[in-house]
Amino acid sequence: LTAQRDSEFDLIQFIRRSVGPLRPGVAGVIGDDCAVFEGPFARRFVVTTDMMIEGEHFRRDWISPTFLGRKVCRVNLSDLAAMGAKPFACLLNLGLPAECLGSYFENLIRGFLGEAEAVSMSLIGGDLSRSDRLFLAVTAIGYVDSGEPVLRSGARPDDRLMLIGRLGLARRGLDILGSEAPSDFDRIESEDSLRALVDSEETEAALRAHCLPEAHVEPAVWLQERALAHAMIDVSDGLAADVLHLLEESGLSGKIDEEELRSASGAPHLPLDFLLNGGEDYALVFTCSAEQLARIRREYPKAWPPPHAIGRVIAGEPQLFLCRGGKSSPCRPAGFDHFR
């Protein structure tokens, strides 16, 4: 982070005071031209970057600064999880309108840092600027100690397609915000307040899925460390779109079983389109052999969201089929595209 005079300096000082001790492997500190980290610390580093732009990815009247800070952190953690990597360090770029200084800025930073520090990810750099629209761009660095990160391209014919996490709820949450947003929802800064605000468990689950998606870091690292996933991806665009990405990178075909999908989704009451093309689910899809699946069934910790089989990888050109009642039909993704 580059310190400048006066108010930019103050913003940076607030961040400096708010960050906890640096994690092992990070050698440098905020206050230089770059952050420094030790190469030999890890066998492999992985790095990802994701943006959230006001008007494109979020509306300020639909999410509180605390939840926004937490969400942008989790969205990036989900990409690390998709590689089976442990969180290591991150950088935060903020474009800030005048109305987002002061307590808005402080809540945003606290939300972000709370999530980062919960998984031992150090904030090591960033850049701040004024901007007409609020935007956040996070770069997250992860690592693996042994073995290789889990790629999209590793699927094998006859692998099972597995799902960890829930589908469609984030989309349902977005619909609720668009039609019947609880008043003052953008001031809800804690999960307790969210719970107190809404009367139905379903509404709460949907709003929480939209604002505070789960990044399945622990299950993903568990799978990578035991070499129990051939290929993995996180579901951000929509299940169908992201499974197809995995199949394309692996050069294989695949099928999803509608009944298994409904039961695995955690939201069987939602329209099928929400489950297949919801967007922002941040569930985890991975593929594994029958032997790997047997070991997962024996050893996977009971406390975590369970992995469910939803389909199968098959030999053939990259495409995706949906099976119901013994019949199979092509499944074309309708995931979100910022440029369409």
Next chain:
Amino acid sequence: LTAQRDSEFDLIQFIRRSVGPLRPGVAGVIGDDCAVFEGPFARRFVVTTDMMIEGEHFRRDWISPTFLGRKVCRVNLSDLAAMGAKPFACLLNLGLPAECLGSYFENLIRGFLGEAEAVSMSLIGGDLSRSDRLFLAVTAIGYVDSGEPVLRSGARPDDRLMLIGRLGLARRGLDILGSEAPSDFDRIESEDSLRALVDSEETEAALRAHCLPEAHVEPAVWLQERALAHAMIDVSDGLAADVLHLLEESGLSGKIDEEELRSASGAPHLPLDFLLNGGEDYALVFTCSAEQLARIRREYPKAWPPPHAIGRVIAGEPQLFLCRGGKSSPCRPAGFDHFR
């Protein structure tokens, strides 16, 4: 980079086709959730991030897409240089208005990649989105093989303050654009066209300094490899502001000699304020002992911009003085602050 359907997919395909072969140490490829690089490849990695936002950092009618892509790359390279680090890999976030698709986008990417590949820096990831205003956020990763990166905090009492590169010209270039911009300047995509457009060498140098600042990567790496700099910083906010940052991190005082500064600046005809507080100079300031300076004078390659002494580090509270004719007065920086 996350591939999505249709036009976002097309933009990513253009980038994929345009990038050269991956450099050693980068293990992963575009097309997964994260890029992968080898930890043991380097003793230390350094990482930095810098944004350029339309309306805050640039105007689209004052710079061509090629030059903008080149500039945002060089701005980040300058931060790597400030650590004495070799460029390694980078990630590029783009927020794109509708008018910046098509050939604008392609020229921007070509400009960026040309600069990155000239210093063996691989583009390994990024994120694309629509946005009202064009913005670019780059994360750059560098490395050092042996020794430690050069920090701001390493200056010692009696070190010489040294300058590589020119001062004030970028500010002069900005002034020219504000008052007498050559018509169609935003269509100038090459240095040859820039040369042909303007009749005075001084104007050309100023416009070039503003659009295409030099990142002094080779001199910086040369100094780090030989342990010939105690502390280093790049001049982005303004010489006075950035020297003060270095002094603050080192817990020392310093003085700049006005006569030495004028002669070192490469632009002695410009107002002193331009030299001290110009902004966007991307010159390099480092500190070294008399012994280190003697070796630099003997061995520093003649083909590079020469290092010039401009002052001295002295014991005392962090502050900066300007000396002229044997008299010394406090020098308060007036560098740019996005929030002031």
